[in-house]
Amino acid sequence: MIRTVEETGSTNADLAARLSGGEYLPEGDWLVAERQTAGRGRLGRIWNDGAGNFMGSTVVRPGPGDPPPSSLALMTGLAVHEALLPFVPQGAALWLKWPNDLLLSGAKIAGILLEVVAGTVIVGIGVNLAAAPDIPGRAVTSLSEYGPGPGRDAFAEALAASFDRELHRWRSAGLAPLLRRWQSAAHPVGTRLTVLPPGEEAVEGSYAGLSQDGNLLLKLDNGTQRVIHAGDVLLASAPD
Numbered sequence: 001m002i003r004t005v006e007e008t009g010s011t012n013a014d015l016a017a018r019l020s021g022g023e024y025l026p027e028g029d030w031l032v033a034e035r036q037t038a039g040r041g042r043l044g045r046i047w048n049d050g051a052g053n054f055m056g057s058t059v060v061r062p063g064p065g066d067p068p069p070s071s072l073a074l075m076t077g078l079a080v081h082e083a084l085l086p087f088v089p090q091g092a093a094l095w096l097k098w099p100n101d102l103l104l105s106g107a108k109i110a111g112i113l114l115e116v117v118a119g120t121v122i123v124g125i126g127v128n129l130a131a132a133p134d135i136p137g138r139a140v141t142s143l144s145e146y147g148p149g150p151g152r153d154a155f156a157e158a159l160a161a162s163f164d165r166e167l168h169r170w171r172s173a174g175l176a177p178l179l180r181r182w183q184s185a186a187h188p189v190g191t192r193l194t195v196l197p198p199g200e201e202a203v204e205g206s207y208a209g210l211s212q213d214g215n216l217l218l219k220l221d222n223g224t225q226r227v228i229h230a231g232d233v234l235l236a237s238a239p240d
């Protein structure tokens with residue numbers, strides 16, 4: 001079920017408060033907001049809203065036998081990719097970027113924020129359907145820059161369906177096929193990346209795929225390979 005509210009602080013914060021209060025939230029339910037006044041982004045950033053954009057959250061309740069919850073970041077990226085792809089015009093490339101951003105022709109079009117409360121993973125998704133809010137230092141775009149896109153409600157239906165499919169595959173087929181499909185939807189191997197691991201200087205290198213457990217493989221310019229477990233990743237050629 002998709003429930004839409006006119007305005008809230010953050011759909012992630014709303015679900016977190018309900019979980020903290022002991023409420024049971026079933027998988028498959030979505031909270032979507034027309035406006036967010038305190039949208040949360042990754043790494044403590046804010047997520048600016050824009051009228052007509054998709055801003056919504058759902059939950060996953062990981063159980064015994066499920067792949068590691070951290071892989072939900074990659075699974076969610078695939079679900080958003082699948083929902084957006086039919087609306088991407090010819091000649092524009094829709095790419096996944098580790099861990100879970102989506103880029104349209106090199107500029108950010110969607111972001112994903114996972115938070116865990118009381119053993120439940122809150123999955124928050126923001127997609128620039130109609131407006132490209134400013135993210136300082138980042139190239140940002142929206143689908144509307146390429147022509148008329150889907151309305152927010154139609155997109156919400158498509159995303160809820162693709163998320164449901166991907167969640168089922170995540171549970172039934174496990175990590176290996178997910179990682180293969182993720183890599184097919186990502187920017188090409190060899191793409192120059194700048195990585196900002198927490199508490200470290202920026203590291204430059206070339207994208208070399210994902211490790212077996214879904215971490216980022218970065219080929220450094222001295223020929224060695226580094227496994228990136230956390231941090232911010234930018235396309236090195238993206239304009240400031």
Ligand SMILES: O=C(O)CCCC[C@@H]1SC[C@@H]2NC(=O)N[C@@H]21
Pocket residue numbers: 009010011012013036038039040041042043045047054055056057101110111112113124125126
């Ligand atoms: O930094 C990122 O790229 C992640 C952005 C996630 C934004 C979405 S919008 C819906 C949900 N509610 C929030 O407060 N954040 C997420």
